[in-house]
Amino acid sequence: MTGGAVICYRKKTISGKMATGFVKMAGFTPIWMRLSGVRAFTTSAPLRASSATAVAVNDGAKKEIQLSEEERLTALKPLMPTGEVTIHEFPERDLVNFPRPEMAVYGGRTRLGFIPEEWFDFFHKKTGVTGPYVFGVGLITTLLSKELWVVEHEFPLIPPMIFLVWLAMTKGGPVLAKVADKELDEYEEELIAIQEDSIVALQEDIKQEEKSQWMAKGQGLLFEAKREAVRLQLEAEYRRRQMEVYRDVKKRLDYQIEIQNARRSVEQRHMINWIVGNVLKSIDEKQEKRNIDQCIENLKKLSSA
Structure with a gap:
């Protein structure tokens, strides 16, 4: 040395x-x-x-x-x-005239x-x-x-x-x-054994970390599935409310139609009764008798023919 x-x-x-x-x-x-x-x-x-x-x-x-x-x-x-060693040197370091010991x-x-x-x-x-x-x-x-x-x-x-x-x-x-x-x-072997044990432990930690990251990705998929389920629930609730509005509107329209039909029926009955009553009032007994006789005469002609 x-x-x-x-x-x-x-x-x-x-x-x-x-x-x-x-x-x-x-x-x-x-x-x-x-x-x-x-x-x-x-x-x-x-x-x-x-x-x-x-x-x-x-x-x-x-x-x-x-x-x-x-x-x-x-x-x-x-x-x-043997491994890669990264050494950061200042630009003014003169390694040619003053090499590293x-x-x-x-x-x-x-x-x-x-x-x-x-x-x-x-x-x-x-x-x-x-x-x-x-x-x-x-x-x-x-x-x-x-x-x-x-x-x-x-x-x-x-x-x-x-x-x-x-x-x-x-x-x-x-x-x-x-x-x-x-x-x-012997002392060096102990240090090497400690180093190897540390490497094995760190490799196990890396595997656990990779597994945790993989599980975290699974959690992301689970969260996405839950979000999709919530979106489906919202869509189902939206459609249910749409159907409820449709039924309520249909009921109200049917009610208005029934009102119009009832009013038209009442008006038709009233008009028929009024016309029939006025017609009956315009016919006297003699005219009624002549009409009956004429009807009988027509029936006889039909029967003979």
Whole structure:
């Protein structure tokens, strides 16, 4: 990992619980991470590796992959999320000269166990291959000659301490890396399980919401059917009232017709009675007798014929 980057590591407390901490690298990655191959903590990584092997995760299937030392140390490209990520940047953001910092999975290559390779590359452009070593030896010589680094009675303890640290890192580093990676994998699996459970729960919520929307559409059809039923009821009531008006009007017209018929009948009877009465009054007894005789004479003629 280059200088200035930020990594996240997990350490084990006395009680056995795992805590998450952040370490800002001021110029180099810790020796124990570079030697043991402990990877940075990430939950979105599709490739999870220990010191010599990696586990590729593809659609839930796990496959063991053997990694060489060269591949393990040069796997510095950070693992990005597979999903689409929308990032809103301001127009004045200079991503060319000041790119977004990315977290690497492994520590960078080192020399002498703790000096970053980037320092040697920096000196190589200026002084060549031997430049960093000459600078280191010259710096130590200057500190000793100027007595900035005072040689005390504890000075001889530095070489054995360096040897013990190197021995601990080379022998115990891989074991520590396996233990840390195992615990990290378990913790990551828990997070993935929580994420998958959340996805399943959200999918169920989506199905319920779709069902609710479908039911709401059914409610719309039901409301429309009810409106249609109300319209039919209004139409039936309208026609009933129309029929009631028709019957009332017909009754009144029939009443007027009956009145006219009764009046005409009374007038006809009165006229007939008046005519008959006047005719009878105009006929006397002699004329009536002559009419009767004439009728009898006519009957006789008819009978003889």
